[in-house]
Structures are given as structure tokens and as C-alpha cells.
Amino acid sequence: MNIQLNFLGSTQHLQLEQPMSIFETLSRFKIQGYKKAFLAKLDAHFVDLHHGIQHDCHIELFSLNDDNNLILLRHSYAYLLAQAVYQLYPAAQPVEYQITNQGIYYDFADTSYFNQNDLQQIELKMHEWVQQHLDIRTEKITADQAANFFKQQDLDFKYQYLKNTSKSSDLFFHQNNDFSDVYLYPLVPNTEFLEYFKVTHVSGAYWQGDATQPMLQRIYVTCWADQKQLKKHLKQVEEAAKRDHRKLAQQLDLLHFDDKAPGAVFWHAKGWKLFQLLSDYLRQQQDDAGYIEVNTPDVMDRELWEISGHWQNYQQHMFTTVTEDQRSYALKPMSCPGAVCLYAHELRSYRDLPLRMAEFGKVHRYEPSGSLHGLMRVRHFTQDDAHIFCTNSQLLSECKNTIALIYKIYEQFGFNEVSLKLSTRPDHRVGTEEIWDFLENTLKQSLEQLNIPYTLNIGEGAFYGPKLEFTLKDAIGREWQCGTIQVDLNLPERFDIHYIDENNEKQRPVMLHRALFGSLERFIGILIEHYMGHFPFWLAPVQIAILPITDVQHDYAKQVQESLKQNGFRATLDLSQSKLNYKIRENTLQKIPYLIIVGEQEMQQSSVRIRAQNGQDFGDILTTDLHDFFTTQANFVN
Structure with missing residues (x-):
């Protein structure tokens, strides 16, 4: 048999005299690096390494050394977790698992709440299975066959899950004694490949995200291909805990949440100043880029949402009401239909285009209570929406200008690592192939002409058109899609x-939806964690704290504060009776960029002593020089 083998970027041609498994073939021919191979494609079909070679074929191997293969590897960690849970808690029923950016989670039914001791025992059992170097074999099975199997086993949750999976989908079935499960990909050939993981936590999750359904136990595992990756992630998690925006927001007196309004933010004075600074900055950038700012109603009639399609496809996430006159209304979950109403209010000429309309739109979406997470997942938030209406011939330049604006603004916040995905036409879509070709090619051209690298996300576009997604990398390496x-x-x-148009004929405009921050609330949460509360001078809610040493300097300190305010700086005054060292410590904990210290000597000399938040002492500076000092020392945005 003639075998063409692709592995680690090279191609080899092998001759087999008799059938044998892929793993036996690799071992026999001593293929370099073969011990890192954990999965294969045989003639474009995924198989495990125990699969027998029966005829001439092409084999592509997947290696642990390639980070792109982590997603494939993590399906096997789902097996390891489910097997360990079954061994320790035989009544627990595996329901379904999902791959995450850090590893996996698996939902289990028919079990009481797992505590921290349970998770430790599960992790120990997983390591025990790894150390035993047990072979793992899978066989291909259709979703329909799998559903029938689990129905016969009276495993209703698994049956219901599989029943909703495409019947023609290929799954991979594993059975070991009394334990059986199915996976989306073949598993690794041996448990020795599954060494680098940690069981992190457990949470409750309603079956299918429906609060009327039973509560399941969701176990999370972070899992990687090697020890270096695992250590790096665990260190990142430790650092992220220090930067948790919920903790820092409380410490810095920015905002709070209340059960009386779940998923909504109660902004304190400093937090609301931060919100205003962020929106004012974007407002100025948009004004310079030729946008007009508009605003649309928060509550609109059901008819509008029926025309847009939201009522039919998104109603479960909408807050709705019926008034006494039997009219149905909804709080807007997004601003797009309102923007279209503004466009349609008057007759538009080609001379009016491109029309760039921006809106800081308050939107409301029902999110399950279990998914709410500080500023990162809320029910009431502000989107920095913009909608651009243009002609086909204007589309390329509008795309390029919008991309350039987004990159410019991200750089202002210190996000210099930005990755971009182009999501192309899905199977279910509207519009002709010709239109899709035009739109996709235009987005590709705009990126290529700007010399911006991107990856293709094939088939993941919206049903109404392709899209670009911008992902930021923060100070500790986490990625945020914004x-x-x-x-x-x-x-x-x-x-x-x-x-x-110029021939006095009606033409359909192209509509671009653009969000830069996405949700302002979420972006503020990202910024709090990115900066660890140490906001750049221009964005700090309080830029300067003035600390008089004694009561004698209070009036002078007030004069300094007033002068700074008149020059556009945000300065606060600490008139407490505390000693100076205590004042310095407390205001440093508030992460205020600069502290101004005023004593008897400074008052006599019409000067102040300036100390940076990082402890740097700038010495005495005359009050007449303060404006120039702070303008040159700080990264101030005009």
C-alpha cells in the first residue's frame, strides 16, 4: 500500500506490505516527532491513531507542538473529566461539553452540588488515569445512532442533546466497561497525552440555559499541550484575580450593582466621570471623522421589531410590555432599526451619501442571571453604535476609513496588539452570490490595502452580510473581542x-454597522483590568489630589485646586485631619496619578510639592508653572 504522510510541514511516502494501525506505522518507520502526534486525517476524514490502514491513502497528522491543534486536543480532556466523574460518582450523568479558550467545561446531571473537595478528588482521579497510560479507542457513529443508544440506556439528557444534533453529523463513540460517551472528534490514542490540566471551579447551569429546566453542575478544566502553557495560564489567572474589575471598582468607588436592578450599573460620581470621559473622547473622534450624532427612542412599537426580524428571532432576549390600549412595545435590544427609521424619514440623494450616523444607544437585553458578570455581561448597557449608509462605489473607502479609525482609537488606550477576523457567508443567508462576492472582496481589499493581516472565519458571517471582528490583547495577554x-x-x-441616484432612479444603499468599544460598560471593565485601575492621566476620573499638611494651608490648597480646575484639570482636596503619611497612602490606594503636597514652606513660596502615583518626587514647582507641568508630564488628549 502506498501512503502519503504529511507531518510537521514535510511529506513522506511510505510502503506498507500489510494492514496496520496509523500508530504502528509511525512507530515502525520511526517518523521524526511521531510521539507528539495525537490525531490524524485519513483521506480528509478524522480518525484516531488506532485506525487501521487498509488501502492506499493520504494521512495528515496533528501534533501537540502546534498551538492550532489545541481545540482538537481538548475534546480528549472532556473524555478524561467525564471518565473521572463517572468513576467517583456513578449516578452523575454527563450531558454535554464545550471547548473554551482556556480548556473545557462539562455539564453533569443527577448529582448534588460538587464542592471544592470533590473537585480535588476529580482532579486526582484524572491524574491517576493519565499515569496508567491507558489506550483510548473510538469508533465513528452518527448522531442519530448515538441518540438511539443513549435512549436505550435511559440517559435522557444525553438523548435530548443528541436528538437536537444534525442526524447526519459524524460523532465518535467511546465505551469503557459501563461508561459510554460521544465526542465531536476522535480522542488521543492514550491517556499519557493528557497530562497538563487543572480542574478550576464548578458552577450551576440550567439545562439549555432555560431557568424552567433542571439545574446542572458545570465543571471547568483548563487544559493545555505542555507544562509551559499550563503554568503561563495559571499565572495569568492569578494576575487576573488581582485586576478583577469588580474588586477594583469597589476600591476606587466607581460603581456598584444591586439585586433590585440585576444586570444594571449604579454609577458613582467617579465612575460616571470615567464613562463621560470615554464617550466624550469617542464623540470628538467621530466628529472629526465626519459622523453626525443622533439618538433614537428606548421604547418602540412591536411592528418595528417585526419588520427588522428581531421579534421573530430575538424575542426571548427582549424586554416587552403591552399597554392598556393593547399596543405591544419593546425596550430596544439594539439601535439598528432606529437608525434605519432616521434614514427613511426624508428622501435621500446620492449627494447625501455617505451618511455616517453615530449613537450612544441605551440597549436592554435579557441575559440569564447565571451569566451576569460585573461590567462584562449586563442587561442594560450603552453601545457606541454607528451606521453608515453609502453607495456601492463608496463602500471600499468607508471600510478603510472605519478600520483606520478603530485602530487609531485602540492605540490611544495602549492596545497595540489587535487581531482581526473576516467572517464570510454562512450556509443560511440572504442575497445573491454576486452581492456576497462583492461585499467579501471589498472587505478583503480594504484590509489588504491597509496592509493589515487577518484570518478567515469561514461561514461565520451574519445571515445578512460578512463582518470584521477586532480582538484586543490586554496587558497580561488576555484577548477581548470588541x-x-x-x-x-x-x-x-x-x-x-x-x-x-444621478439618473433620478431609486437605488438600495449599502448599510454598515460599526461598534468600536461595543458596550461602553464592558469596555470600561476591560480598561479597569488592563490598567489595574491606574488610568492614564487624561482618563483618570480624579487626576490630582491636593494634600495640605495642616489646617493652616487649607485656604491656600483651595486656591491651588480652583486654579487647576480653571485650567481644565480634575483635582480633589483632602481636608481630613489625618497625618500627611496617611493621606499619601490613602490617595495612593485610590490610584490618583499625581499628589500635590502643600506645607508652610510651599505656601510662603507660592509653590507646591508634586509626587507621582508611582512614588517619583518632582520637588517644588511654582503654582504659575502647574499647567505646563501637567500638560507635558501626562499623556493628555486634547
């Missing part, structure tokens, strides 16, 4: 909007 650009074929058609 900005998006989407090209819409659906709403212009649904709302029948148009413009009059």
Missing part, C-alpha cells in the same frame, strides 16, 4: 430604504 464592522443586506431590504 469592535465589529458588519455589512447589512437585510435591513435596507426589509425597510425598503433607497436613495435617488
Whole structure:
């Protein structure tokens, strides 16, 4: 048999005299690096390494050394977790698992709440299985066959999960004594490949995210290909805990949450100042880029949401009400339909385009209570929406200008590592292939002409058009998906909007949706953690704290504060009776960028002593020089 083998970037041609497994073949021919191979494709079909070679074929191997293969590897960690749970708690029923950016989680039914001691025992059992170097074998099975199998086993949750999976989908079945499960990909050939993991925590999760359904136990595992990756992640988790925006927001007196309004933010004075500074900055950037700012109602009639399609496809996430006159209304979950109403309010000419409308839109979305997470996942938030209406010929330049604006603004906040994905047409979509070709090619051209690298996310576009997704990397290496650009074929058609071209004929405009921060609340949460509360001078809610040493300097300190305020700086005054060292410590804990110390000598000399938040002492400076000092010392945005 003739075998073409692709592995680690090289191609080899092998001759087999008799059938044998892929693993036996690798071992026999001593293929370099073969011990790191954990999965294979045989003639474009995934198989495990125990799969027998019966005929001429092409084999592609997947190695632990390639980070791109982590997703494939993590399916095997799901097996390891489920097997350990079954061994310790035979009544626990594995339901379904998901791959995350850090590892996996698996939902279990028919079990009481797992505590920390339980998780430790599960982790020990997983390590025990790894150390035994047990072979793992899978066989291909359809979702329909798997569903019937688990139905016969009276495992209803697994049956219901599989029943909703495409019947023609190929799954991979594993059975070991009384334990059986299915996976989306074949598993590693041996448990020795699954050494680098940690069971992190457990949470409750409703079956299918529905609060009327039973509560399941969701166990999280972070899992990697080697020890270096695991250690790096655990260190990042430790650092992230120090930067938790919920803890820092409380420490810095920025905001709080209350059960009386779950998923909504109660902004304190300093937090609201931060919100205003962020929105004012973006407002100025958008004004300079030729946007007009608009605002649309928070509550709109059901008819609007039926036209847009949200009522049919998104109603479970909408807050709705029926008034005494039997009219149905909804709090807006997004601003797009309102923007279309503004566009359609008057007759548009091609001379009016491009029309760039920006809105800081308050939106409301029902998120399950278990998914709420500080500023990162809320029910009431502000989107920095913008909608651009343009002609086909203007689309390329509008895309390029929007991309350049997004990159410019991210750099202002210190996000210099930005990755970009282009999501292309999904199977279910509207519009002709010709239109999709035009839109996708335009987005590709805009990126290539700006010399911006990107990855293709094939088939993951919205049903109404392709989209770009911007992902930021923060100070400790975590990734946050924030900005998006989407090209819409659906709403212009649904709302029948148009413009009059130079030949006095109606034409359909192209509609671009653009979000830069996404949710302002979430972006503020990201910033708090990125900066660890040490905001740059221009963004700090309080930029300067003035600390008089004794009561004698109070009036002079007030004069310094007033002068700073008149020059546009945000300065606070600490008139407490505390000693100076205590004042310095307390205001340093508030992460105020600069401290001004005023004593008898400074008052006599019309000067102040300036100390930076990091402890740097700038010595005495005349009050007449304060404006120049702070303007040159800080990264101030005009």
C-alpha cells in the first residue's frame, strides 16, 4: 500500500506490505516527532491513531507542538473529566461539553452540588488515569445512532442533546466497561497525552440555559499541550484575580450593582466621570471623522421589531410590555432599526451619501442571571453604535476609513496588539452570490490595502452580510473581542430604504454597522483590568489630589485646586485631619496619578510639592508653572 504522510510541514511516502494501525506505522518507520502526534486525517476524514490502514491513502497528522491543534486536543480532556466523574460518582450523568479558550467545561446531571473537595478528588482521579497510560479507542457513529443508544440506556439528557444534533453529523463513540460517551472528534490514542490540566471551579447551569429546566453542575478544566502553557495560564489567572474589575471598582468607588436592578450599573460620581470621559473622547473622534450624532427612542412599537426580524428571532432576549390600549412595545435590544427609521424619514440623494450616523444607544437585553458578570455581561448597557449608509462605489473607502479609525482609537488606550477576523457567508443567508462576492472582496481589499493581516472565519458571517471582528490583547495577554464592522443586506431590504441616484432612479444603499468599544460598560471593565485601575492621566476620573499638611494651608490648597480646575484639570482636596503619611497612602490606594503636597514652606513660596502615583518626587514647582507641568508630564488628549 502506498501512503502519503504529511507531518510537521514535510511529506513522506511510505510502503506498507500489510494492514496496520496509523500508530504502528509511525512507530515502525520511526517518523521524526511521531510521539507528539495525537490525531490524524485519513483521506480528509478524522480518525484516531488506532485506525487501521487498509488501502492506499493520504494521512495528515496533528501534533501537540502546534498551538492550532489545541481545540482538537481538548475534546480528549472532556473524555478524561467525564471518565473521572463517572468513576467517583456513578449516578452523575454527563450531558454535554464545550471547548473554551482556556480548556473545557462539562455539564453533569443527577448529582448534588460538587464542592471544592470533590473537585480535588476529580482532579486526582484524572491524574491517576493519565499515569496508567491507558489506550483510548473510538469508533465513528452518527448522531442519530448515538441518540438511539443513549435512549436505550435511559440517559435522557444525553438523548435530548443528541436528538437536537444534525442526524447526519459524524460523532465518535467511546465505551469503557459501563461508561459510554460521544465526542465531536476522535480522542488521543492514550491517556499519557493528557497530562497538563487543572480542574478550576464548578458552577450551576440550567439545562439549555432555560431557568424552567433542571439545574446542572458545570465543571471547568483548563487544559493545555505542555507544562509551559499550563503554568503561563495559571499565572495569568492569578494576575487576573488581582485586576478583577469588580474588586477594583469597589476600591476606587466607581460603581456598584444591586439585586433590585440585576444586570444594571449604579454609577458613582467617579465612575460616571470615567464613562463621560470615554464617550466624550469617542464623540470628538467621530466628529472629526465626519459622523453626525443622533439618538433614537428606548421604547418602540412591536411592528418595528417585526419588520427588522428581531421579534421573530430575538424575542426571548427582549424586554416587552403591552399597554392598556393593547399596543405591544419593546425596550430596544439594539439601535439598528432606529437608525434605519432616521434614514427613511426624508428622501435621500446620492449627494447625501455617505451618511455616517453615530449613537450612544441605551440597549436592554435579557441575559440569564447565571451569566451576569460585573461590567462584562449586563442587561442594560450603552453601545457606541454607528451606521453608515453609502453607495456601492463608496463602500471600499468607508471600510478603510472605519478600520483606520478603530485602530487609531485602540492605540490611544495602549492596545497595540489587535487581531482581526473576516467572517464570510454562512450556509443560511440572504442575497445573491454576486452581492456576497462583492461585499467579501471589498472587505478583503480594504484590509489588504491597509496592509493589515487577518484570518478567515469561514461561514461565520451574519445571515445578512460578512463582518470584521477586532480582538484586543490586554496587558497580561488576555484577548477581548470588541469592535465589529458588519455589512447589512437585510435591513435596507426589509425597510425598503433607497436613495435617488444621478439618473433620478431609486437605488438600495449599502448599510454598515460599526461598534468600536461595543458596550461602553464592558469596555470600561476591560480598561479597569488592563490598567489595574491606574488610568492614564487624561482618563483618570480624579487626576490630582491636593494634600495640605495642616489646617493652616487649607485656604491656600483651595486656591491651588480652583486654579487647576480653571485650567481644565480634575483635582480633589483632602481636608481630613489625618497625618500627611496617611493621606499619601490613602490617595495612593485610590490610584490618583499625581499628589500635590502643600506645607508652610510651599505656601510662603507660592509653590507646591508634586509626587507621582508611582512614588517619583518632582520637588517644588511654582503654582504659575502647574499647567505646563501637567500638560507635558501626562499623556493628555486634547
